[in-house]
Amino acid sequence: MKADVRLPLPGTGRVFLVGAGPGDPELLTLRAVRLLQQAEVIVYDHLVSRAVLDFVSPCAERIYAGKRRNEHTMRQEQINALLVKLALEGKQVVRLKGGDPFIFGRGGEELQTLAANGIAFEVVPGITAASGVSSYAGIPLTHRDYAQSCLFVTGHLKDGTADLDWPSLVRPHQTVVIYMGLGGLPEICRQMMRHGAAPALPIAVVQDGSIATQKVVTGTLADMPERVAQAGLKSPCLTIIGEVVRLHDALAWFKPLTSTAVARPAPGYPCVSF
Numbered sequence: 001m002k003a004d005v006r007l008p009l010p011g012t013g014r015v016f017l018v019g020a021g022p023g024d025p026e027l028l029t030l031r032a033v034r035l036l037q038q039a040e041v042i043v044y045d046h047l048v049s050r051a052v053l054d055f056v057s058p059c060a061e062r063i064y065a066g067k068r069r070n071e072h073t074m075r076q077e078q079i080n081a082l083l084v085k086l087a088l089e090g091k092q093v094v095r096l097k098g099g100d101p102f103i104f105g106r107g108g109e110e111l112q113t114l115a116a117n118g119i120a121f122e123v124v125p126g127i128t129a130a131s132g133v134s135s136y137a138g139i140p141l142t143h144r145d146y147a148q149s150c151l152f153v154t155g156h157l158k159d160g161t162a163d164l165d166w167p168s169l170v171r172p173h174q175t176v177v178i179y180m181g182l183g184g185l186p187e188i189c190r191q192m193m194r195h196g197a198a199p200a201l202p203i204a205v206v207q208d209g210s211i212a213t214q215k216v217v218t219g220t221l222a223d224m225p226e227r228v229a230q231a232g233l234k235s236p237c238l239t240i241i242g243e244v245v246r247l248h249d250a251l252a253w254f255k256p257l258t259s260t261a262v263a264r265p266a267p268g269y270p271c272v273s274f
Contacts, residue, residue: 013040013087015114017107019100019126020044022133023211025051031124039094041086043079047098047236049211076106080113087119098236100128104154104179128152130177133209133238137216138251141175146243149174155181155188155239164188166195175242182237186225192241193221202245207233214256218248 016035021027028036036042036055044053046066056062063082065074074082086093101107101123114121130152134141141150153164155178169176170192181188182205193199199222207215219227221241 011090012119013089013091013093014120014122015083015087015093015095016122016124017095017101017111018097018124019105019128020048020052020096020098021127022099022129022136022209023047023049023052024132024136025049025055027127027132027210028052028055029124029126032126035094035124036096038092040091041093042096043082043086043093044096045098048096049098051211052096076109080110083110083114084117084119087114088117097126098129099132100126103128103130103152129179129209129236129238133206134177134240136210136214136254137204137206137240137248138253139204139240139244139248140251141177141240141244143244143247146246147173147175151176152179153177154179155184164191166191169241170195170197173243175240175244178239178241180235181239182228182233182235185228185239188239189221189224197221201241202243204240204245204248205233205237206240207235207237208256209236209238210254212256214254216248216252218245 016039018032018035020032033055037057039057039060041061041063042056043063043065065079065082067073083093083095095110097105097107099105102125107123111121111123130141142148151169151174153169153176178188185205189203192201199220201221202218203221203224204216204218205224205228215231215233217227217231217233
């Protein structure tokens, strides 16, 4: 099916779709930092950390468009329309999303709207939660002894269900990473065991990955829902399932709450234009 695309309209602004990474601001790309310092408007999501927002120019207008489970500041259609409106006003806009905007970030949907309205855009990828959070948890997603493939899935679909392709999730010698799956964790564990996964299959749930409040809870499919409940984990969390989780104890290098952060630029960048 051919996409509905118009040539960029003269005199309009531009939208930069930027990935903010998993939370640690030092994981931003240089391009992302430059754009944050130059943008006239920042439209940002709930998963963007405060430390990342410290890079935003004080001259920029900030618009919060965050979404949490059953709590949306703006519907997706409203965000799409806002980006078009700002660009038609001639603004240089950064649409800032946690992780990578093309991995469960609805970035493709937003760009489709921009393209259909003749708005110029650019994409700046970010480190997605799967790689960033797993690295800070000391869990390699692939390993010759444990996993030769990795599967990324979302814990809830567009219609709010969790009707996943369970047979594909229980294949041996792979790692499964589930985004936004905390609320459905008991059902996910139950369905994986029902479809053939061993109850003793290792699993980790990571809260606030890559920042000072990071928490990692490990267990098995059989006992993980109870462990998570006892730990009181809250979103945002990432779930990692597979034999690679066994490496966490030996490879966990990040020491949250006690780590010393590298000095970051203080707020107050000069106002600059594109």
